Amino acid sequence: MSSYAEIDAYLDSHLDDSIAELSRFVAQPSVGAQNLGMQECAALTAEMLRKRGFATEVLPTGGAPVVFGERKGKGGKTLLFYCHYDVQPPEPLELWETPPFEPSLRDGKLYGRGVSDDKGHLTARLFAVDALLAALGELPCNVKFIVEGEEETSSVHLHDFVLNNLERLKADACIWEFGGVDHEETPLEYLGLRGICYVELSVETASIDVHSGLGGSIFPNAAWRLVWALNSLKGPDERIRLPGHYDKVRPPSARDVELMDLLPETAEVYKQQYGVQSFIKGLTGGAALRVEEVFTPTCTICGLTSGYQGPGSKTVQPAKASAKVDFRLVPDQEPADVLRALRAHLDAQGFTDVKIEFLGGEAPARTDPDDPFIKLVCDTAPEIYGKPMKLIPMSGGSGPNSPFVHELGLPVATAGLGYPDSRGHAPNENIRLDLYLKHARHMARVLLEFGK
Numbered sequence: 001m002s003s004y005a006e007i008d009a010y011l012d013s014h015l016d017d018s019i020a021e022l023s024r025f026v027a028q029p030s031v032g033a034q035n036l037g038m039q040e041c042a043a044l045t046a047e048m049l050r051k052r053g054f055a056t057e058v059l060p061t062g063g064a065p066v067v068f069g070e071r072k073g074k075g076g077k078t079l080l081f082y083c084h085y086d087v088q089p090p091e092p093l094e095l096w097e098t099p100p101f102e103p104s105l106r107d108g109k110l111y112g113r114g115v116s117d118d119k120g121h122l123t124a125r126l127f128a129v130d131a132l133l134a135a136l137g138e139l140p141c142n143v144k145f146i147v148e149g150e151e152e153t154s155s156v157h158l159h160d161f162v163l164n165n166l167e168r169l170k171a172d173a174c175i176w177e178f179g180g181v182d183h184e185e186t187p188l189e190y191l192g193l194r195g196i197c198y199v200e201l202s203v204e205t206a207s208i209d210v211h212s213g214l215g216g217s218i219f220p221n222a223a224w225r226l227v228w229a230l231n232s233l234k235g236p237d238e239r240i241r242l243p244g245h246y247d248k249v250r251p252p253s254a255r256d257v258e259l260m261d262l263l264p265e266t267a268e269v270y271k272q273q274y275g276v277q278s279f280i281k282g283l284t285g286g287a288a289l290r291v292e293e294v295f296t297p298t299c300t301i302c303g304l305t306s307g308y309q310g311p312g313s314k315t316v317q318p319a320k321a322s323a324k325v326d327f328r329l330v331p332d333q334e335p336a337d338v339l340r341a342l343r344a345h346l347d348a349q350g351f352t353d354v355k356i357e358f359l360g361g362e363a364p365a366r367t368d369p370d371d372p373f374i375k376l377v378c379d380t381a382p383e384i385y386g387k388p389m390k391l392i393p394m395s396g397g398s399g400p401n402s403p404f405v406h407e408l409g410l411p412v413a414t415a416g417l418g419y420p421d422s423r424g425h426a427p428n429e430n431i432r433l434d435l436y437l438k439h440a441r442h443m444a445r446v447l448l449e450f451g452k
Ligand SMILES: [Zn+2]
Pocket: 088, 117, 152, 424, 425
């Protein structure tokens, strides 16, 4: 039998074992936001790696530990997998058809919090490792796993962890935590992620709320102060007014625009799915909308809080107001620059009373669409998925890929078992077993070809 046939035969006949391992992994809660089960889940992750002969360490950070495993292979090259063992909170619990931490198999799908994001990705990749060990007796290349526990809480310690462990994490390429197929079952290859700078702005104008008949005429109003400060950040033209905010923005290349042009039309889908009537900046659809969607920086008010919002009226002047604001960043913007510019801008506009709390950030990062590793990941997919991967120049979302791209110097490819109804972060999160098996088959081929 050829290696591929032998590997596939192993995967087909051991799928139940891998799903049982995933179920056990999912049954161990690991809710970072609630600090629930983090140490236990890190220990379980380490056990799963050790079982396969990986030299494994549970390394402390300022928060949840990072689990690192390494196993030597035949070839000299090293493939690094980045995954995470933490999950999103399961609430609202009443919307789950079966309890989030009691994995349930029905209609070819496994349900549970974290089955897709991201525990299933880790076990499917370990499943591929098992198949290679069974078929070849050794791994075709060196394999490293970095499995963090803070991905769902902004990976606050990951960047420093990478900087402090450059030698340990040294590799030639990286497979990212997520991936999957679109609504047409086409596997997607995301070439990068936007960056982010997340802040909370707050104003306090008095020690307590005051009767609006008294304070309204003579006291500063926290809500108004905040609204005016926010108003100074962006105009109705959607242009962000922080000094120098666009200086480092690199426009998409001709290749990027060409790739964006190949992606399906989204305007009508968005209108139906989200009930929006129209888009900003006069956009109507086409490649222009898709390019704008990911290649422009944003300043988004994510939430606003002040004063009384209960039923009826309450004539009160609020002492405090706050807003959560995120800035999505595009290459080559940096969160530190945004923070500095934001402070300078607010001060210059007379808002020295507006406090800024930095809640997290990461720089944007991308891998070249024509990188040989991207080609390898894409070339091994059609045999499994029946069609080529679709290259997506950048995702509108953010993640901690910058230290992998910029500090470790790795090409980063996405591949995974997600699909449009995975319901990540939502009730009834699930995976399809057929896609789980496909992802394991794909990863086994990537490892095999990478080792050649
Ligand atoms: Zn997630």
